[in-house]
Amino acid sequence: MPIKESELILNADGSIYHLNLKPENIAHTIIFVGDQDRVEKVTKHFESVDFETQKREFKTQTGIYKGKRLSVLSTGIGPDNIDIVLNELDALVNIDFKTRKVKNQLSRLNIIRIGTSGSLQKNIPVDSFLSSSYGLDINGMLHSYEMESIGDPDIENAFITHTNWSKDKAKPIVVKASEKLLEVFKGNKMFEGLTATAGGFYGPQGRVLRLPIQDEKLNSKMDSFNFKGIQITNFEMETSAIYGLSKLLGHHAVSLNAIIANRANGTFSKDTSKVIDNLIVYALDKIAEKITD
Template identity: 30%
Template sequence: MPRDSEDPNTDVQYHLEVGPGDVADTVLLPGNPERLEKIVAHWDDHDVVASHREYRTATGSYEGTPISVTSTGIGSPSAAIAVEELARVGVDTFLRVGSCGALSADVAVGDLVITTGGVRQEGTSDEYVREDYPAVADHEVVAALVAAAERLGYDYHAGITASTDSFYAGQGRPGFEGFEAAGSAQLLEELQAANVTNVEMEASAILTLANVYGLRAGAVCTVYANRETGEFATEGESRAAETATLATHLLAKMDEVKREAGADRWHAGLGLE
């Protein structure tokens, strides 16, 4: 018989140290805590509401739309904790904002990749559902991210994202002193053959948990590395943050349009204006 959580505090979450009312309905999820300041720079106002371990949380507004951000640290285990605890205090929409490696020479460093679905190469989501359960981005979130990138004039690509548990062996890179994991030499070629667009470390777990709990999620990442050409540059970092911020505002407009139309889901026929 499963036991209740050993944490006696039912209001403030154990890892994130946020409680009801601390965060907006939509939360952006960068990995790096230092990215928080770069994200809120695009907002009209904000307050830091919690900072504990790798988790830093701020809440503010953009064009009148409430918005929050919580850093998750690196990898799916800590990202899943963030989703779990944010959902417990009322969050219903999650937008991963990060960096990634592109798998095609046609995707330039500095471009954006908007995730439509994920390859669950991480192990965290396996703790929740069977391995053939899909990691799918919510279509409203994808539409809002695409619309935001279009309005901002940023080059973007929409496609399948592979999420791994290792930056080195799990992404086909050599380990310490040139160590090569079994199968790593073929890994990128197999993903490329399957038309996977990019690789990172959190998206598929976030998407899987959101679907399991009936919530919305998506991801937008700036390309730092092109694994086909070997190019690497930490440029265009703010583009993903700005795109996700505008997408949050557009999602709020979508929700308003749905309410006015009496529709359960937003679709292109409803428009945004």
């Protein structure tokens, strides 16, 4: 049965509603950045850019890097934006817009997030790189989907016990990164760890301005969490949503973080632009060298 117009929303020119993209506009390897101004910080390294569009905070450029076609897309901030981006990208490759039916042969995208983050552990210094081997979802967005098959109950239950997690909050979900993409970006410069994904910047990440928060000790509990050597290494707002939806939809995903602050040591990078650009170049070279599909 065709998907209804109210569910699969297309613009007048046939592009998908929020991203303003048609299937031919994207590559099968897509780099996510949060900030629309960071798109050019990636594509300035390309040999050429043959497509560009923007609608709201969603900006996309597609071009060639070392002979490989890549797309760079700004997602904006938060799990709700990732819900839009992942579903619409999947629709671009796995739904026939003319018949409004799911294709018989499904495609798998490679999704690489390049972002900034602060380390929670003393041994992960500023100006280093970190790939998120797991995403810890504490924002609840994934509970809108049938997601029982994608979690890791052992780590989840250990986290719930360690933090005395409130039953009034959404149950935490732990989702593993794509093993294929984790392997692509391994190297001496790259740490690995569990990345926590919050649904907001202030209260959900333990920041207090005027409003009291439900658990003022949650951050320290997260810092000390350790499950068989797996520690929570950093905090941000997209990774677990990317991992969860990618796994449910059948895509590969990994999140790469430029560490610009270390909360445990109280240090901050003296040149954030340099460490971000270094990670961009590192990621682009690994993609060109190792990703073949």
